[in-house]
Amino acid sequence: MRLEPFAVPVKLWAFCCVLIAVLLTRNGILTWTLTLFALAYTAMQRRWSIVLSYGSFYALLGCLLYAIRFHQLKMALFSEFHLILFWTLSPIAVVSWDLIKTPPGELSAFLSRMKTPTPVILGLLVIFRFFPTMKAEVAAVIQSMRNRGLTAPAFLLRRPLESLEFILVPLLLRCLQIADQLSVSAVARGAERPGTRGSYFGNTRLSGRDWAMISIWSAVTVIFLIVGDVRSWSN
Amino acid sequence: MNQQLKKWTIRDVITTVLLSMLLIAIQLIVNLICMANDFVSMVLSIGFTMFICAPIYFLMISRINKRFVTMIYMMILGIVFLLMGNWYLLPYFILTGLICEWILWKPGSTEDPKRLTIVWTLVSLLYNGVNLLPIWFFWDTYYAFAKSSGMQQSYIDAYVRYYTAPGWILFILIFTSAAGLLGSFMGRRLIRKHFKKAGVL
Structure with a gap:
């Protein structure tokens, strides 16, 4: 399999998928499945620095959570709540990091093709950088x-x-x-x-690999929401 | 033609987004640091945040000097909270932004330090919605989320104590508004002392 970056629409789709999955699930702990998939997705693009640095941080988070849950570890600065917050938001962090690392020219070219107003494109590029x-x-x-x-x-x-x-x-x-x-x-x-x-930045059309990844992200999100239970927003 | 009514330029867009992101980053970092202690986190942190951020807001408005700067900042802030799972804060901050724009609508308002002070003090007061809205309107959802996400019962109890007792609510509202007001005075001083002298305004 070729290890090269996916096209911008794939990255944006991946971001939407993890956002929907994390916002809608009742089971924050289960987001480890999404985080692992997001790390595999970044590895497929040879983003080794993200895989190694976030992977190590995530492993540390996991160890601390385990120690708090099963060995009554007490920390001075952070509680279990903060760790679970980081844990739950991890898939969004990994996919966003990959998006931030995308060359700005590639992002702006895609957004311009989508007829996005120039001020919005500029605003998004400033946020990413x-x-x-x-x-x-x-x-x-x-x-x-x-x-x-x-x-x-x-x-x-x-x-x-x-x-x-x-x-x-x-x-x-x-x-x-x-x-x-x-x-x-x-x-x-x-x-x-x-x-x-x-x-x-070369060819702007989606390849078969890009379409496959869009399908996989959609399937992963749907399966995750079925298994992880959808949150109710009513009071 | 009044500067406030002129069309937005690329520089205005970039400056607004850059300084809005800086404001939001500082707000989140201060809140994260304050989380070490329940009292500081729930009672004082918003006041600290608003005090520190006031000079940045004053600089942003003075530099761009156009309508809708506060609205864009509030929208970005609401989107950040949406990404963190608090969807109801997006319409809340949009509404807050609209109120601020109404106060700053008159041509020349963005150059009037008194109006800017009123707006930032109001923003400081309304920022408490971040903590008060869940308990007033979304308590069941929030409580279920809090339990499932590992919040300790003592933290939830402290949250209920500070945000349901009228005395504490009044203290928090007064403290954050006062901190926003003092921050505005500091912002005005820094603008005069540094930024006007440096020729960037």
């Missing part, structure tokens, strides 16, 4: 504060408002700069031009 960008920016601000000796616990506790200001102001100024750079880049690439946007 938000976490990697912010991670780097927050790290840079903290490094800068550390260089000036502003991260000492005593200082943070003695002057919390000043510390907040030292973090918030450079971070916000950087956010505004990023927004300006992205806007210039979008305009330079023809975002204001009417019509459908193309893409450098």
